[in-house]
Amino acid sequence: MADHMRLSLDIMSVDRQSAEPMHRQIYSALRRYILEGQIQAQTLLPSTRSLAEDLKVGRNTVIAAYDQLLSEGFIEARGGSGTWVAPIQQNRGAAAPSKPACNARRLSRRGQTIVNGPQPPRNAGVINFHPGVPETDSFPFSIWSSLLVRNSRSRDEALLGYISFAGHAGLRQTIASNISLSRGINCTADQVVVVTGAQAALDLVARVLADEGDDVWMEEPGYLGAKSAFLAAGAQLAPLKVDRRGWNLSDPDLPSPRLIYVTPSCQWPFGTIMRIEERLQLLDIAERSGAWIVEDDYDGEYRFRGRPVPALRGLDHTDRVVYIGSFGKTLIPALRIGYLIVPRELSESFDRAVSITGQFAPLLLQATVNDFIKQGYFATHLKRMRRLYARRQANFVKLCEDHLGDWITVRENDSGMQLLASFRRPFKDSDVVAAALREGLDVQGISINYHSTEPEHGLLLGYAAMDDRQILRAVLALRAAFMRLERS
Incomplete structure (x- = not known):
């Protein structure tokens, strides 16, 4: 058996011009032979001295390769009888032939829903008329860079550890303070949850607040990313019809909702602003139904005549509105920092949910956004x-x-x-x-x-x-x- 092994290793060689160390080359070759079945289990390997002579390398080089294989369980040393291939393949059948695509392992139902609902692609290398893309050439990168570098040098545990999954404490407080002036929303810092963009916020809301089969009123027409998030959560969408005149909140075909998704400050895609009577009617519906309203304020900061329209949440005295905002359009999209303002009774639940879903944005970026706002550069x-x-x-x-x-x-x-x-x-x-x-x-x-x-x-x-x-x-x-x- 040993002689047979010696013959099978005649094809082995080392490349002295390669950047890969020779002991790694020997290790990789033997590992591949064992995994592919070219060297069978219970086969006696050549001694380290013998293989070193065959390959014209130092014995320590072969010893290093064998030691690595030994530590990973590919081979085993038997006192007095040499080094043998471990019986790792005895329960492995021959590789099965590839199966037709129809028999391939399937995604979960939720996984299939997710991959079937992506955002429309953006093509590189062409003129881009895509909606929602901000100007970046005018962004004050030098100021941003200096703030980021300073935070990168910090050894503050609040930037380096797992302190708060719901976001950097300073940024949460700054958002809570500024949102009152900019969007008419009164809240506290513990109601602010920072996540990796508006789409992450939609996904989190859908997973935390919607059960499979729940009815969600979805604007028709409405934002494709929101539709995908709610469908992925297993919800059933009911069309809340919108035209250039407003929202049809009195549609008798609408079921009692669990969630109501709206873009009241700049309806997607029409750009319509929800009138005050519609806002009050919507809040009444949510209170009567025990429903949550999801307010996506994707463009609320950009109003060109007069002041920005106050957010729907600013009228919410019963605390039924989950507000979603983002810095992707006001700063730069690549930051991937968005946030939610949740009803007080949900703040602890969303904090815990972020720790499970992993949708928390890097603390260094959050701290830099906080500095950018507090020092007046954002305004x-x-x-x-x-x-x-x-x-x-x-x-x-x-x-x-x-x-x-x-x-x-x-x-x-x-x-x-x-x-x-x-x-x-x-x-x-x-x-x-x-x-x-x-x-x-x-x-x-x-x-x-x-x-x-x-x-x-x-x-x-x-x-x-x-x-x-x-x-x-x-x-x-x-x-x-x-x-x-x-x-x-």
């Missing part, structure tokens, strides 16, 4: 962005009127970072999206936001991240896409 940046986006929106609407008036209607909106483009002709927005991509332009149709009813077709065009030259280039590319469609 200055936000004011600058409001002015910039208002000017870009006006320019964008004029360019659309000048170059795209034959195909779409685009009107200015008081808030938001994107505008709804309605078709003048009976296009399918998926066809327009495909034609635009062939012109090097990435756009998003609005039909993907419909879940239960016949969709309206149009485009949701994000203008905020582009300067005047880039906007003109994008508008001309979209014009070429429409002309291509007309020729086809």
Whole structure:
């Protein structure tokens, strides 16, 4: 058996030019032979001296390889009889042939729901008209960098350990203090839960507050990311119909809700603002039904005429509203920092839930956001962005009127970072999206936001991240896409 083993190792060699140490090469080769069955269990291996002579390496090199294999259980030393391959394969059958895809291991039902509901892709290397993309060139990176470096050098246990899963104490207090002035919400720091972005907040809310089969009122049309989060939690969606005039809260077909998802400050995708009578009616419905309202305030900070509309939660005297905010659009998306303001009775539950789900954002980033806000840089940046986006929106609407008036209607909106483009002709927005991509332009149709009813077709065009030259280039590319469609 030993002679047979010696013959089978004739194919072994070491590469003296490789950066990998020779003992690792020997270890890796023997490990592979054993796992693949080329060296059978209960086979006597060559002595370290013999194998070293064959490979023309030092004996200590082979000893190091054998020691590693021994420590991992691939081989075993038997006193007086040498080194043998351990019986690790005796209960392993031969590798089964690959099975057809239909018999492959399946995802869980929840897993399948999650992967079937991703966000629409964004294509790299093209002009990007996608909604919700902020300007980053104007961000004060030098200030941000200095704050981040200072926090990185800190040895404060609050930044280095597991102190609070619900977020950095300073940032939670700062959010609680500022949200009262900016969005009309009165809360305490323990009601603030910091997570890795708005989508993480939606996922957390869905998992903590919705059981399988619960009815969730979902805006129709409404945000695709929210739909995916609620479906993944096993909820049943009931369409809360919205048009440019408002929300149909008196629809008799709506079931008694467990959750109600709304975007009242800038409805997605229409950009409509919920009127005060609708807000009060919605709060009454939640109180009567024992339901929670999920308020997604994704663009609430960006209002260009007058002050930002106070959040729905600011009217909530019965504590039924879970408010979701994010720094992704007011600072930079890559931060992946969002937050919830939860009813007081839920604060401890959400704190514990974050510790299980792992949706807590890095403390160093949270501390830096806190410093950025407290030292006044956030307010200055936000004011600058409001002015910039208002000017870009006006320019964008004029360019659309000048170059795209034959195909779409685009009107200015008081808030938001994107505008709804309605078709003048009976296009399918998926066809327009495909034609635009062939012109090097990435756009998003609005039909993907419909879940239960016949969709309206149009485009949701994000203008905020582009300067005047880039906007003109994008508008001309979209014009070429429409002309291509007309020729086809």
